[in-house]
Each structure stands twice: as structure tokens, then as C-alpha cells.
Amino acid sequence: MKINDLTLTLAGSGGDGVITTGDFITRAASSDGIYCLTQMSYGPQIRGGESSIRVRMSHKQAQSRGDFVDSLLVFSWKDYKRFTDEVELRPGALVLYEEADKESPADFLPADIELRLQAVPFKKIAQEDVGVPLTKNMVALGVLAEIHGFNQERLKQAIMDKYGKKRPEAAAKNIEAFDAGKAWAQEHGPKEERLQLEPNGGERLLVMNGDEALAYGALQAGVRYYAGYPITPATPILHWLQQELPRFGGTVIQAEDEISAITQCVGASWAGVKAMTASSGPGIALMMEAMGLAGMAEIPLTIVNVQRVGPSTGIPSKPEQADLLQALGMHGDVPHAIFAPADVEDCFQVAMEAVACSERYQMPVIILSDQFIGERFESLRGDRFLERVKQVERDLPELSPERKYQRYAFSESGVSPMAVPGLEGGQYITSGLEHDESGAPTSSSEYHQLMSDKRAAKLKGVAEDFDFARVYGNKDAEFGIICWGSLKGAVREAIMRAQDEGLKVAAYVPQLLYPVPQRSLSEFLKGKRKVMVLELSHGAQFYHYLKGYATDLPEEFLSHCRAGGHLFSIEEVLKLIRTHSVSELVA
């Protein structure tokens, strides 16, 4: 029987072209209706270091990277070494490796599982048959296509798309190499059905990473000013918006630092143009003062934090969920909101929700994404995007010459219509100083109380309008898991497997983190006797946050956490479920 789920990893040095190869596989498969989830991984060298790419291919939308690698291709064992802790090989997995590599594979592979090793003369074929040593990655592509039954037409199309127009000669050589690899596999490669990926109907899927999805969401939400300073893993947002915003009359500026980036956005938004900035932990730390200004002056602003391992420079290329308390804590009481996307597609939606929230409630809104969502590529169905487009405009005042405009007029919702420059009669003074209704500075503590009440009143509206959470599993289970962000994938797949095993369990993944989405949380907690918070934060930030801010938590409220970098696997989560839902099996 052919398979419908395959996880593939390619490893080599930067010059080996494994990233291009994985990218071709992802694009070709996606164009043919196969869902991919693709992750790149690099050594610390700026150029030419080790690199690897992992593609999970599946007939259904993949929820996680897949626990085990079914097929591994290694150009050089020394380069592969760096990734050994990221590649968990499935027993019986196929391992194709460069025949000319002098190292012994046994030195790099786990001794306790059986594997199917096969040496392949990638280099030799590229050199002798094609005459271009650099094409060995296309030889590999041909080999893989033949063994795993990939759509070869689409792969060749991907090669042509990349080289065809600009470098027809290179395209021809690459195609030749592909065919040579295929021929080799036809003669020497394994020919088993269980290695072959079944085609999946052919609906054309699109491919994007989380940062791009988020940037596109921002464009659709009406963001027309973006300023940012490059930082991994948020940089793709800057790159994408630079390509797209100017066409829509927007502005993108690469700022001199993150302080400039966020303050430019404060200025643009104050002037009436929707604005967004993005960074990661260290850059967000530099932005904190300006977030306080946006809070005090009630200026809409969207700030994206694509979290990486911290503190400080940490591990830029790996995810963590330990910037939650940073996002919560600013100087002074700053009513604001925090949203968290749970996968690539969700980034699109969350960007629109965040911008809508910031505009409606005139406050800074933080999006907490992470490296695993931001930089991984996913295949997605196109029809799920446009139907969700959401744009919210801020309240403008009705101005009249008889009445002096009161920028910070008290209101039940806490929102007061905001004049923007150009509106006659709306002139007022904005400042980070505490102020009265007109905006004039005051040091009266009475006003500070009143204005703090006004600003905080908005949180009620935010919790009402933006309480959205995903719930998986058995509603009436007594054991529940709470997690957020990119952990959703592994948790969701673990829940499906647990249900297959007859275990009862439910999971809750909120999109709104702050203010507490109490309505959906309380609904979820009904009947739960034991709840466990799962997170990639050594200090269990989410767990402590919920303990401090949420209500209706059960007595048995547990934490399972660890430092970031190493994602939770489906198997790991499943084990937790087996341990904790045991009482229900007995019942």
C-alpha cells in the first residue's frame, strides 16, 4: 500500500543545495495537492555552513513537523552531525548517503534502531554523466522523486520556474541531472510501495511561511506604514512588506534601530495611517518605552514579536515562548492586548484581528508569534483566506466650531473618537503625560485615577470582541491541556491519537492571551478535574500568568514546561495524556 504521510530530511553543506532541493519538493508537491510543512535549519556560519531541510508531506493539513523522519538524504556526514538531535529516525527509515563520503555512517546514526542504508553516487553522476558537479542536488531530487513517487512533471516545472527564463542553460543541465538521478534509482533504488507517496487529487495549494502570512494579513487589514529593523526570525515580514506595501501607497522604512522603528509607527498611526512593526525579544525590549506612550496617548499600534530562544541573543534560529511576561509587563499600567497565532494560516487571521483591535480600542496590541511558526513554510488552501478579510477603521469625531473637541472624553467603553491631523477643529495636544479630557497635561492624581479607569475599561470590550480559542478533543473530558502558539500542532495530533486509543482528553488553545479570554476559558474548564499547561518556557510563564489572572481553574492545575529550542513531539504529549487521563479510563 502506498503511504499518505512522509517526512523527509536532507542535510549537507550550504553549497550542496539541499535548501533549493527541499524547496522544489515543497512547491511541486503543493502544486499537486500534497500538504507540506517545511522547516529549514542552518549552522552558525553566515555562508556555506551546514544546512538541512525537513519536509513533512501529507494528504491532510499537517499539524506538526512529524515526530519521525522516514527518509533521510545525507551529502556529508560531517555536516549532518550538527542536526542529529533534530532528526529522530523512524525504525526502518531509508537513509540515502553520498557514496564518496569517507566517513562511516554508523558513526553518525543511532545504533539501537534498524535502518535501510543505501549509498548513492550523487557526486559521480553529476560529474561524469552531467558534467556539472554542482547539479548533484538535482541528481538527488531525481533519485528521491523516483523512490517516493513524487510528481515528476511538477518538479521539472519547479526547476524551470527557477532557472528557465534567466538561465536556460542551467535549467537544461538541472533537468539532465534530475533525469540521471531518476535513471539511477530505477536501476538501483528500492522499489517498494510503502515508500511511495500516493497522489492527492491535485488541488493547487499555496505556500507561505508564518511571517509572510502575517504580513499579508497586515496588508489586508489596511496597514500602510511599516518600519522595522532586521532580526531573525522576524525579517521575512520586512522583506515581504517592502515588496508589497509601496504598490498600495504604503511606506516601508528600514529603521536605524527598533526604537526608531516603533516610534515611526507611533507617528504614522497618530497621523491616521495604520501602522505595524515587528521584531524579536531583544528588539522588543528596546520598544517598551514607546509602547507605554501608545498606551498613555491611546494610539493604535500593532507590534509583532516573532519569539526566539532568549534571553539576549539566545538561539536566534529556534523557538521559545518566554516573552509572554515581557509582553504583559510595561512601565505603568498599560491596557493593551496580546494575540498569539497557532500556525501559519492563523498568522494571517491574527494580524487582521490585532490591527482591528488596536484601531477599535486605540491601544498597542502585541502579536506573539514564534520562530517555528514564522519561518516554517506550509501548504494551504487559497479559498480560506479571502473570505476572512477584516478591516476596522477607528472612530473619528464629529467636530463642530461651537464645541471644543475633547480628545479623551470619558465614555463607557473607554474609547473616545480620535481626531487625526487635517480634520478642521480637531487640533489637540497629545502627550505621554497624564492629561485631562482635552489632552492638556495634568499632574492631578485624581485625573490619573479617572484616566486609568477609562483606559482600562477598554479591556472589557477587547475580551468580549476578541475572545477566540480553539478547543480540541472530548468536551466532557475530565483532563484538559492548555497551550498556546506553535505547540498547538503537536498537541492536536496527540489528541487525535489519544482518542484512537480510547482516551478522553481535551485541549484549549486561545488566540487572545491578554486580557484573559475568560468566557471561552470558563466554558472549557467546565467539568475538568485536572488541567495541565504545556509550554516552552523554563519559568512556566503562561502557567503562572493564568494562575494569577484567570479564574475557574481546577484544584489540580499542573505545569509541564521546559526551555525552548526543542519542540514537544506528538509522542511526548501522548505520553502525558496517557499518564494523566488514566482515571477516566477506569471510570
Next chain:
Amino acid sequence: MAEKVLTAKDYRTDVQNIWCPGCGDFGVLNAIHQAVAELQIPPQDLAVISGIGCSSRLPGYVNAYGFNTIHGRALPIATGVSASRPDLRVLVAGGDGDAYAIGAGHFVHALRRNPNLTYIVMDNSVYGLTKGQGSPTTPVGDPTKSQPFGHSERPLNPLAWALALEVTFLAQAFSGQVKQLKDLIVKGMRHEGFALINVKSPCVTFRGNQEYNYYREHGWNIDKDGHDYHDREAAFRITQEKERVPFGLIWQDENAVSLGKQLELEREKYSKVRQYDNADEVLRTFFA
């Protein structure tokens, strides 16, 4: 109905002014009121942006869209305003600490970008609001709250610095000479690009009341003296002047491309390669 002619009075506000009597910043405020009246800028089209400091309280005292922001960040905030709303007239105000200490990093890059705005630095050689510490322009030896035995760091020369950074409009003025200052503000606001006006604006509370006399005695009106503000070498010499304090337009480059123009060109370029009718169509670029 004929448009109402705006006068300086129309730009006043009733926000309570907190400056000390005799503070040089009053002269700057007057000059601004007169300049924007001369330019007949509708108050709603005028954005006045500042950082933090005594001087940065100024936007509250101008009938305009005012924004008293945070310390040192007036320029990037104003850049965001100017770049996103090229239809507005943008005036930025602040102190020497705001501009040349905490905001120094942004100052450099604002000059590079050349946004269309006029930056009035009220240079009093002291931190007024925090009550008398030394600033980047405090002369060596002057006692300050933070260094009672005399300021030890060498002062920076904002004029030479800005000129070296290829500022496109550079002037210096004295808040005691409101007429010249007003004229320079008018010229600065007519300049397409970044106009820097460094204004000697005495802090009577923390630096005594002798500075007015000093600037009157040592002031050198380069406008009257026939300085050619297109002569870069002469401009550099003026910034190096030790005996006299130059007041007037030092340098102007009308040909430099402003940030707003640059962004317009960019939008045109991208529009040629990105031929969509609407944002929905962008989705197709993602298809594998």
C-alpha cells in the same frame, strides 16, 4: 466668502505655560506663531512634534495637532508623520539633550533620510527639565548640578556635525532675535527636506541671565554679512567660528531628494512590477 487671514494670535492655545519667566523658549514660541501665520498654514494641517524637556512642552502652546512624545524620539516620530502624511506641514521642537544626547542616533539617520520637516532645537546648554545637569553643548568648566566642579566633557558642535552629515538646510538663531528667527523658520518650512535650526535659547534658571547679553555682544548676523549659503566651504568655516556666534542661514541644498520624493519614486517603481488591482490579488503570488 474670502478665506480668513490667520494671524499669530490664531495659533495660541489656552494650555497653561509652565516655563520660567525670562526663559528663552518664549522667543521661539513667538517666532513660531508669527512664522506659521506668515505661511498661512491652516492649524489643522500643522503637526508640531517634540520630545521631552522644558522646550518640548512647546506643542501644547501652538494651535495645531501637537504631540509631546518621549525623550529623544521626536525625530523618528515626526518621520513617521511626514512620510505617511506628505500633505501635512511638520515642525519638530526640542532641547539640546533631546536632540544631541538621547536622540543623537536618530538625528544622524533623520539627516540621511531628509524627511520634509523643520527641526528647531532650543539649545540652552543644559538639561532644564531635570533641573540643571550638563548637556552635550555645555562648555567645559561650567558648573552643573551633575558636575559642580565644572563640566568635563568637551561640547559637541551641532552645526559642524549636521553639515558633515550633509544636512540640506542649516541655520542658527538666537531666541532674543525673534524677527531673524521667524524668517529662518519660514525659510526652513519652505525648504523641501530636513531643515535644522539650532536656536540659542537661554535657560535663565540654571545658567543665569547673562547669556542674553553674551549673545547680543558676540552674535554675528551672517545673513546681513552677505554669507552665501550655497558655499559649502564658507559654511564649514562658519561652523568653526570661535570668537563670534553665527546667526543666520548657513547652508542650503535645494536639490537633494527628500524622503517624501524618494518614497513616491519607490511607489512608482513597485507599482510597475506589482500589477494588481487590489490586495486580494496578492494571494496569487503565493501559489506554488
